[in-house]
Amino acid sequence: MLKALAALSVLQLSATAFLIARLDEANARLALAEAAIAVKQPPAAGGIAPAAVSAPAPTALSGPHGASGEILSAEAARAIIREELAAYRFAQGAPRAANAGASTGPVAPDPKKSAAMRRDFDRLLSMRNIGARDLDRYLELAAALPESERKSALSELSRAINDGRIEGRF
Amino acid sequence: MKSLALSIALSMFAGAAHAGMTQPAEVDIDAAAGFAGGDQVTARYNADPDVYIGCGVRRFASAGGGFTAFGFCQGEDADGDVAFCNTANADLLGVIDSSGEFGYITFSWDVATGECTRIGFSNQSFYLPKKLDRN
Structure with missing residues (x-):
């Protein structure tokens, strides 16, 4: 019984560590994408003319999605980040919603x-x-x-x- | 025969020596101040059959998929003072949800409205009954 509990604890710790690692990776990718967008988009007004800004070179990413050394565009990086963040928010938000104890909304007088x-x-x-x-x-x-x-x-x-x-x- | 009697006497003494601390808390209600407190075991086995203390929750599902929750705490002490308060406050409902079976309960209420303003539980070994039967 104790062995089974210990094994479960190790499994739970591993899963937590994996989730944290994924979150860090998502944060890093978000930072990269923001940097890429900042370079690609022209300033709203009074800045450098679009022609003067060179197109950003595709960013090489490492990690699970770029393990083969593939080059991701900023657009692809944004899509990955959106997916990762959505999964993270779902994982964070789902248990809270179940325990929130939501009550009924406003009731009309009768x-x-x-x-x-x-x-x-x-x-x-x-x-x-x-x-x-x-x-x-x-x-x-x-x-x-x-x-x-x-x-x-x-x-x-x-x-x-x-x-x-x-x-x-x- | 003598040794049997001696061992019975010793085992009784040993039982008493290892009984652990007890701290009975009689139900005490100050209706004017909106305060009540007492432990459930002492209330349950009080010589006065009117003495009691406790809290409860009711949740009603609504057609819209949500629910409405009501919590309440109530008690009566040996002087005949009665206490009752209600709450829909999520935090206070959470306290009621976390209550134990044998603990000390304390609550306060706004005398003007009857709404609970404080609910507390203390789940301690010294509030347990003398003996709990095994299953």
């Missing part, structure tokens, strides 16, 4: 839902002693309200429990 919320609060007041199902129903109604109304409904419930008008253990 007088019927507001009235239903009010009726349910009155129902809880009349019951005095409420259970978990009553709380869930109340919260479900609150979830359908705009944020300000939702907060108000929850505050009413909290105050009612704290001052003893409603009793409940959930």
Whole structure:
């Protein structure tokens, strides 16, 4: 069991190191591409005339994509960088999005839902002693309200429990 | 027979000597200040059947694919003081999610609104019950 865990740890470390190496490579390529673009593009105004700027020589890159010594143009380098950055951003962003706890967006006011919320609060007041199902129903109604109304409904419930008008253990 | 009795007595002593530290925290609520605290085991085995403390979360899926989350903490102490607060704050919900089964719970709330302003947990060995049954 311990051996398997150790092997997994080594595997995880290797994968992390590989990702870091890929990121460094992408950063280096981005810097090269930016330099190439800066040379190729004419200044916006008042600079040297386009004719005076010589076309940049294709840049030789080493590394996984240029291991055979192939010459990449700035355009090809940009395409590679875009791919690498997209993959990196996806790898970075995906877990965060899963744990973000995204809540619903703005909810439009609805007088019927507001009235239903009010009726349910009155129902809880009349019951005095409420259970978990009553709380869930109340919260479900609150979830359908705009944020300000939702907060108000929850505050009413909290105050009612704290001052003893409603009793409940959930 | 004598040696059996002696070994039983010694084993009981040894058990007591290796019990570890305990630090029961009675549920204490200051409703006027909006403060509550206490550990779950002490509350659970309190002589007063009304004493309790805890927190919970409800999440409701919405048609749009998101969800709405509500968290709450509540308790009652031996004096009959009651505490309840609610929260939709992501950080406070995260604290509730990280709670343990036997720990100390503390929370504060805005008395005017009933909204939780602070939620804390302390998961320590000294809050564990005297004995946990094995599976």
